Amino acid sequence: MRDHAAPQGAQAALRAIRLLKLFAAETSELQLAEISVSAGLNKTTTHRLLQALHSEEMLERNPATGAYRLGSAMMALGVQALSGNELRLRARPMLRRLADETGETATLEVPVDDTMLILDEVTTKHFVGASGNVGTRWPIHATSTGKALIAFEQCGVQRLNSDLTALTAHTITRLDTLENQLSDIRRRGFAETVDELEDGFSGVGVAVRGGMGEVLGALSICGPTQRLSEARRTQLGATLCTVASRLQPRY
Amino acid sequence: MRDHAAPQGAQAALRAIRLLKLFAAETSELQLAEISVSAGLNKTTTHRLLQALHSEEMLERNPATGAYRLGSAMMALGVQALSGNELRLRARPMLRRLADETGETATLEVPVDDTMLILDEVTTKHFVGASGNVGTRWPIHATSTGKALIAFEQCGVQRLNSDLTALTAHTITRLDTLENQLSDIRRRGFAETVDELEDGFSGVGVAVRGGMGEVLGALSICGPTQRLSEARRTQLGATLCTVASRLQPRY
């Protein structure tokens, strides 16, 4: 993506993929006309690409309304992507321990465009399985994980547009303000979010690397701002850095 | 797909999608050369399409080997597809009841090309959550769910090639033999597999429909052949037909 630009000569393929991504939003069903507008593509072209996606079961259609939604092939590939994700498997026991030791919520997240996708989450309230936020996505600029990621990822900042959406009164909405934080994050090794994603919600995040040092995602510990004082956040940051470095494979 | 042919004028998009589908198999990482061969595409073309998929994070690369694997965007879309799937949500309580009442394993499955993807599964051994087979795919021709599906789905048989892979000595390997079963399945309302997928494993499956009668997937009850006598399978078939019809939304 940002460190690998889209190639010349694959416009149609890219357009199809970008159509698919429209369905990653909360709205599960979309009609041709709205898709065409959202994608900024001619209706005929959109129609043709949707038919291609439909013919391969990446999208299916609601027969009552004709609207498109993600299909069974998408499910199969998604499940395969998740179950093949080594990081997720390796991180689970560590997440659980983090949640135990801190009494807060621990998450593993990976970047998707300008968001962070929660891959796994362990809270102290339920130790059983994935909890409610797995699969949700949150803006990079408002999350500790997102900030940690772009601080360490090559060309990470390029994931963001110049206008950052305000989620609370505390959200950083200027790219240059955010960029000013990055060297500090790099120095300390962790990033923070304080009432930026949601009022009363704070978190600490660190980047997670693969065996060759490449940034794969991020870990976080998060909870009510009330409980996450600055001193505590610093402590949690140090804990997370230790865990992240243990999570990195050695070659 | 089979009832909707691939359009003219979307060759590149289709090729990209078909490359993605190569990663649905068990092998999680693939290199350019093998992908090119598997896809039957020129290496340059393959490379370009892979770059497109990579730039959108549908695929990511192992930096040590350069090999491609499914990426974070695939995970996000897959999770979205699963969580948006109404059938899965509606079927869960029924699956649990089925497993309780029968003492066997109950599954919900949807078709992906010539396979059935297990979307949900409840066994009597663990009532807690998804068990080990969710996300796995099995050949349509050897599963009760697959047979039930193609019996009722428009142009369902077109999902299959003329040569059906033998998994056991009992697997049906001729398309015409399988086609001969379909009218019987339609008459009875359910389909069976007996030692066809795996020796000692049998199942009963029924098609599941949406509100306009369109075939969405299938339900099954399965277990050791020893326990699933013909008489019992008939009984289970009737039970499944009742459940399937309760599962169908009414408009």
Place this chain on the structure above:
DNA sequence: AACACAATTTCATTATATGGAACTCTAATG
């Protein structure tokens, strides 16, 4: 019946996709 808007189809033009060939990179071998 008329109207509005959704979806689908047609077809001429040309932009984009294609693939052969060359090049670069990396690892293994003599």
Place this chain on the structure above:
DNA sequence: CATTAGAGTTCCATATAATGAAATTGTGTT
């Protein structure tokens, strides 16, 4: 060290496939 093999990447001319304007069909509402 030089050579070889095979992986990945880049270049570029050509023609194929993609594009989109316009027309047609389908559906629901008044």
